[in-house]
Amino acid sequence: MNIKKSIVVRVRVAFLAVCLFACAIVYKVVHIQFMEGARWKKISKERRIRYQPVYATRGNIYSDNGSILATSLPFYRVAFDPTVSDAALFNAGVDSLAMLLSRFYGDKSEDYYRRKIKNARHAGRRYIRLNSEQINYQDKKMMLKWPIFRAGKNKGGVIFEKVEKRFKPFGLLAERTIGFINEDKNGAGLEYSFNNDLAGTDGEALFERIAGGNKPIYDGTEVKPQHGYDIQTTLDINLQDVAENALYKALERTNAEYGCVIMMEVKTGEIKAMANLGKTKGGYIEDYNYAVGSQGRTEPGSTFKLASMMALFEHAPQVSLTDTIDTGDGRYRIKNTTMTDAKHGGYGKLAVHEIFEKSSNIGVAKLMEQYFNGNQRAYVEYLNKFGLNSTLGFQMEGEARPYMKHPQDKNWYGTTLTSMAIGYETKLSPLQTLAFYNAVANNGVKIQPIIVKEIRKSDKVIQSFKTRVLNEKICSDETLEKLKTMLEGVVAQGTAKNIYNTDYKVAGKTGTARKVKNGRYVMEYSTSFAGYFPADNPKYSCIVIIDSPKGVNVYGGDVAAPVFKELADKAYARDLAMHKSLRARVAPNKDSMPGVAAGNQDDLAYICNKIGISNHPNGSDEEWVKVEPQRRSLNFKPNPVLINKVPDVKGMTLRDALFILGNQNLKVRVEGVGKRVQRQSLLPGTDITKNARITIELS
Incomplete structure (x- = not known):
C-alpha cells in the first residue's frame, strides 16, 4: 500500500511540474508579445534593414580609332513582390503572367509559376526571385509590357536586379593585353593596371532582407555610384588581328611552346599590336603576357648583338664596317669552352658588317676580346648607358626587370664578356629589346612605349599620356649610320634575306638562343626577329618571339622573320603615306x-x-x-x-x-x-x- 501511495504522489508531483512549466511558457510568450513586442520588432527591423553597396558601372576600353575593346553590359535577374498589387490587378493578370514566364524561361510549367506566385502572396512574402537566369535589356523592356509587371515597381511589384557583365566585342582579340580583374581585385592587363580609373566609386542604398533575397528601399538616403572612366588605348584592331593570325599560324606550323608579337610607332612609342599566345591541349590561347612579364624575359640571343656592336663603335669609333676578322673554321676556344658558328666549317675571314649580317658568334666574340678584354667594365657601362639594365616604366603592371651582369659580380666568369656579347648570361623582355631597336630607328632617341593615350569621362579628357624621352641620344650619329647599314644588310643579304622585298626596305636582326633546362643548355631554342620599316624612313618597329619551335629549320630567320613580314606587308598596304x-x-x-x-x-x-x-x-x-x-x-x-x-x-x-x-x-x-x-x-x-x-x- 505504501508503494502505491508513493507512486501516486510522484505522478502528481510530475504532473504539477509540467503544468507549472507550461504556464511559465505561456506567460513568457504573452510577455514578449505584448509587453516587449515593440522592442523586439525594432531590433528585428534594424537587423533586416541595412546599407549595402550599389556598384558603379565599369568604364570602357577603346582602341585607337574608338572601337570598343571591353565594356560592361547590363543584365538582370527578375524578382517580384506579389503583395504590392491590389486584388483586382493580381487576379486579372496572374494566369497570363505565369504563362508568359513559363514560355520565356522554358524550364517550368505554367502551373508551377502560378502556384509559386500565389503561395508567396498568400504567405505575405514580399520578395521572390522568379528565375535565376539573367536577361538582357531588350528582354527587360519586353517584360515591362506583361500583365501586372506593366504597372511598374510600386504598383505591380516587379523588381529587376541589375547584374553587369564584362563584354569584349572582338572576342579573344588582344585578350591578355585587355586583361581581367576578379572579385579579389587580382588580375592582369589593362583591366588590372588601370582598375582605379575603370572601376569608379561605388554608392550605397538601404536594402531589406526578406526571405529569398534583398529588396531595395528607396528613401532618399541612397548615394549614387560614380561610374568609372573610359581609357583609350593605342591598339590598332586591324594590325592586332593580323599579328595574332600570323603568330598563330607560325606556332601551329612549328609546334612551338609560345610566341609574342609587339608592333609600335617609331616616333610616338604607341603600341599598335601586342599578341601573346601560349600552347594548351586545345591549341594556342592568350594565357600570359610574354611581351612584358617575367615569363617572357629570356636570354635574347643574337638580337643582343646590336647592343654589343653599338658599344664597340662608341668605344672604338675607328672601327670600320670593312675591317676584317678571321672567324676560322667555325670553332673558337675561349677559356674552357668552345664557341661555334651556325655554318659548318666556319665563315673564314669576314668584314665587320658581314659578321653582323651572317650573325657570326666568333666574329663578335673576337671583336669584344680585342677592344674590351682589358676593360670589361666599360662594356657593361655602355649597356647601362643604353638603358638595358633598367625597366621602361611601362603603363601595364608586371614589367619584368632586366638581368644584366657586372664584372664585380661573383658569377662573372672568364667567358662572360664574350657570352654576353652574343646574347647569353643576360635577360630582357621582348618589349625592352624592342624599345632599344626603336631607338636606333628613331635616330638615337629612346622613348618610353605607351599603350594608353587618354583617360576620359564621356568627351572630357581627364588625363592624357604623352611620349616620354628616356634617352635624348643613345649613341653618336656615326654609330647610328653604321648600325643602320648593318641592319639593312641582314635583310638584304644576311640571315633574314628570305623576307627581302623591293616595295619597301626592312632593317632588322634575327636571334636564335639556346634554352636552359635544369641548369644546362639544351637543343631547344628561343627564336626572334627585331627590326623596323621602311628602313629609309621608319614608321613602325616590331619584334617577334617564337619559343621552342620544332622541326628542321628552327632559326630566327626561318621562324620569326616571316611573321614580321606578314605584319609589315599589311601595315604597308594600308598606309599610302609609306608608299x-x-x-x-x-x-x-x-x-x-x-x-x-x-x-x-x-x-x-x-x-x-x-x-x-x-x-x-x-x-x-x-x-x-x-x-x-x-x-x-x-x-x-x-x-x-x-x-x-x-x-x-x-x-x-x-x-x-x-x-x-x-x-x-x-x-x-x-x-x-x-x-x-x-x-x-x-x-x-x-x-x-x-x-x-x-x-x-x-x-
Whole structure:
C-alpha cells in the first residue's frame, strides 16, 4: 500500500511540474508579445534593414580609332513582390503572367509559376526571385509590357536586379593585353593596371532582407555610384588581328611552346599590336603576357648583338664596317669552352658588317676580346648607358626587370664578356629589346612605349599620356649610320634575306638562343626577329618571339622573320603615306594606252599626263575611280568606297585592293598570279558582316 501511495504522489508531483512549466511558457510568450513586442520588432527591423553597396558601372576600353575593346553590359535577374498589387490587378493578370514566364524561361510549367506566385502572396512574402537566369535589356523592356509587371515597381511589384557583365566585342582579340580583374581585385592587363580609373566609386542604398533575397528601399538616403572612366588605348584592331593570325599560324606550323608579337610607332612609342599566345591541349590561347612579364624575359640571343656592336663603335669609333676578322673554321676556344658558328666549317675571314649580317658568334666574340678584354667594365657601362639594365616604366603592371651582369659580380666568369656579347648570361623582355631597336630607328632617341593615350569621362579628357624621352641620344650619329647599314644588310643579304622585298626596305636582326633546362643548355631554342620599316624612313618597329619551335629549320630567320613580314606587308598596304611615289616608277610612252581599269584618281591622272594620254577626271572629290577608255583618252568614273559596304576592287592593283579592303575590316585571301584583280568573291555594295572574308583573284 505504501508503494502505491508513493507512486501516486510522484505522478502528481510530475504532473504539477509540467503544468507549472507550461504556464511559465505561456506567460513568457504573452510577455514578449505584448509587453516587449515593440522592442523586439525594432531590433528585428534594424537587423533586416541595412546599407549595402550599389556598384558603379565599369568604364570602357577603346582602341585607337574608338572601337570598343571591353565594356560592361547590363543584365538582370527578375524578382517580384506579389503583395504590392491590389486584388483586382493580381487576379486579372496572374494566369497570363505565369504563362508568359513559363514560355520565356522554358524550364517550368505554367502551373508551377502560378502556384509559386500565389503561395508567396498568400504567405505575405514580399520578395521572390522568379528565375535565376539573367536577361538582357531588350528582354527587360519586353517584360515591362506583361500583365501586372506593366504597372511598374510600386504598383505591380516587379523588381529587376541589375547584374553587369564584362563584354569584349572582338572576342579573344588582344585578350591578355585587355586583361581581367576578379572579385579579389587580382588580375592582369589593362583591366588590372588601370582598375582605379575603370572601376569608379561605388554608392550605397538601404536594402531589406526578406526571405529569398534583398529588396531595395528607396528613401532618399541612397548615394549614387560614380561610374568609372573610359581609357583609350593605342591598339590598332586591324594590325592586332593580323599579328595574332600570323603568330598563330607560325606556332601551329612549328609546334612551338609560345610566341609574342609587339608592333609600335617609331616616333610616338604607341603600341599598335601586342599578341601573346601560349600552347594548351586545345591549341594556342592568350594565357600570359610574354611581351612584358617575367615569363617572357629570356636570354635574347643574337638580337643582343646590336647592343654589343653599338658599344664597340662608341668605344672604338675607328672601327670600320670593312675591317676584317678571321672567324676560322667555325670553332673558337675561349677559356674552357668552345664557341661555334651556325655554318659548318666556319665563315673564314669576314668584314665587320658581314659578321653582323651572317650573325657570326666568333666574329663578335673576337671583336669584344680585342677592344674590351682589358676593360670589361666599360662594356657593361655602355649597356647601362643604353638603358638595358633598367625597366621602361611601362603603363601595364608586371614589367619584368632586366638581368644584366657586372664584372664585380661573383658569377662573372672568364667567358662572360664574350657570352654576353652574343646574347647569353643576360635577360630582357621582348618589349625592352624592342624599345632599344626603336631607338636606333628613331635616330638615337629612346622613348618610353605607351599603350594608353587618354583617360576620359564621356568627351572630357581627364588625363592624357604623352611620349616620354628616356634617352635624348643613345649613341653618336656615326654609330647610328653604321648600325643602320648593318641592319639593312641582314635583310638584304644576311640571315633574314628570305623576307627581302623591293616595295619597301626592312632593317632588322634575327636571334636564335639556346634554352636552359635544369641548369644546362639544351637543343631547344628561343627564336626572334627585331627590326623596323621602311628602313629609309621608319614608321613602325616590331619584334617577334617564337619559343621552342620544332622541326628542321628552327632559326630566327626561318621562324620569326616571316611573321614580321606578314605584319609589315599589311601595315604597308594600308598606309599610302609609306608608299613610294609613282613618279619614280613611270616612264614616258606616248605610243601605248595604260592598261588600267581602276585605281586612285590622282595617281592615274599623273600617269596619263606623264605619258601624254588625254584623261578626263570626274570633277568630284572621290579618291577612287573606274577607268573607261574612249578613243585616245580615258574617262574617270567615281568608284566610291562606302562604310560597311563591300567595295569594288576589280581592275585595281593588288596593293590598292589590299589597302581598301583592309580599311573595310575585311579579311583578304589572294589567289592567282598577276598585277590586277580580275574577280572578287563578295558582290560590291553588299553589307559587310563581322569577320567577313573576301577572296580576290589576280590575272
